Amino acid sequence: MAEFEQLMRTAALVGTALFAVLLLARAAWAWRSRGERAGLRHMPLTVRLVQGLRVVALVLFGLGLLASLFVLQRGTFFMPAPLQAGFAIAFAAYVLLEVVLAAWLPRRRRAWLWGLGALATFALGALGLLFVLGAARAFAYPPLADTVVLARVPFEGTWVATGAGASGATNHHDRIASQKYAADLAALCDDGRLFRGDGGRQEDSCTFGAKVLSPVDGVVVHAIDGHPDGASREVLPGNHVIIRIDEGRHVALAHFRRGSVLVKEGERVRAGQEIARAGNSGNSDFAHLHLHVQDMPVYDLRGSRALPWRVAGMERRRYLWWSLVRDGFLLSNDHVRPAP
Incomplete structure (x- = not known):
């Protein structure tokens, strides 16, 4: 039992640190390249579609992962509340920044990069949807x-x-x-x-x-x-x-x-x-x-x-x-x- 508790705590610490680093790196990149961007309204329709789907996928994945952390994931009761809070805050801030960058400040990229982005968006959205559906099933308790x-x-x-x-x-x-x-x-x-x-x-x-x-x-x-x-x-x-x-x-x-x-x-x-x-x-x-x-x-x-x-x-x-x-x-x- 002690080994499993330590495993859960370590995984949560690593995950929190990872999202914190990603958040800082993404924010630094956004600041350095702020003059190289073009607004979404100037992008082709396909690019805007991919960016819109990416926003939806990120939101779904964010909600799904947080639902998993607090309700669906077995064993997370081994994680102390401050660690759960730290992970949730770091992850939510990262997702929020990604949504802002995807929706408002997209960069011009080559077609093959947009193809990869669309594929990643589909995978992320599918995973997020599975999380959300799992959470919806969990909260569907019989009425009083x-x-x-x-x-x-x-x-x-x-x-x-x-x-x-x-x-x-x-x-x-x-x-x-x-x-x-x-x-x-x-x-x-x-x-x-x-x-x-x-x-x-x-x-x-x-x-x-x-x-x-x-x-x-x-x-x-x-x-x-x-x-x-x-x-x-x-x-x-x-x-x-x-x-x-x-x-x-x-x-x-x-x-x-x-x-x-x-x-x-x-x-x-x-x-x-x-x-x-x-x-x-x-x-x-x-x-x-x-x-x-x-x-x-x-x-x-x-x-x-x-x-x-x-x-x-x-x-x-x-x-x-x-x-x-x-x-x-x-x-x-x-x-x-x-x-x-």
Whole structure:
């Protein structure tokens, strides 16, 4: 885990530095050659068309890459917020300068250079369009009227969604019908990291042993404990609890630490009540909390149907700032904590 975290941070630093250098070099070139330009209105129609397409391609690519950074790209939750902000600002400034130069101050070039430019524009636009379409899919969550609203998030402190949403663009559960809207969540340490030290032991994870709270008022209809942490994948959810909200709506929470489940079948629980400790039991690669809503009182991968869900109130950081969200949903990379 420590190696992957370092990889993400290094990649972000290199990317930020690259765009900063490109920005400075482009600005210096524009200043030196300002007298060699001809306005777009004096250019042939084909040149103006290419320049117009280039502007569109750059904007699409810019929006797509920023969407990827904050929502689509798996693993960017390892990047601290200042690094994300630095990358976003450097990249946005570079794209803005390129758009200005392409739209207002084009240079006269040979035909073959314009051909290469048109080809590059097509490739950049296609890539940007793929990014944007992926982001559009990610944000296409079912409307409030069709979702189950949870009273609160099932934890204290700040956690991050390592996979969530209604699309495969942000959620690896999407391919399984019974878990389509599931979310995997991991707790953050006080310094914003996912683990202490080098993360070599499961106890280094700030998720392992963290309190898990009931997100709803309801009745426990299924409670399993006793499966070892990080040793057995035979029982998919490992140690888990299912809480019935009402007929046909049940909240499933899974991968608890062995011996930590505090509730029993038939027990009524209140939202905010501690029910277990997060762990690494079942089909789990690292300590995390799995949450989904389903129509059955048992964890049945083939027979149950997943239901979309939202949270009545929470604080969420999807980009660079925190905001209070009512009846909101989660996507990959969202940082979330209880509403004040």
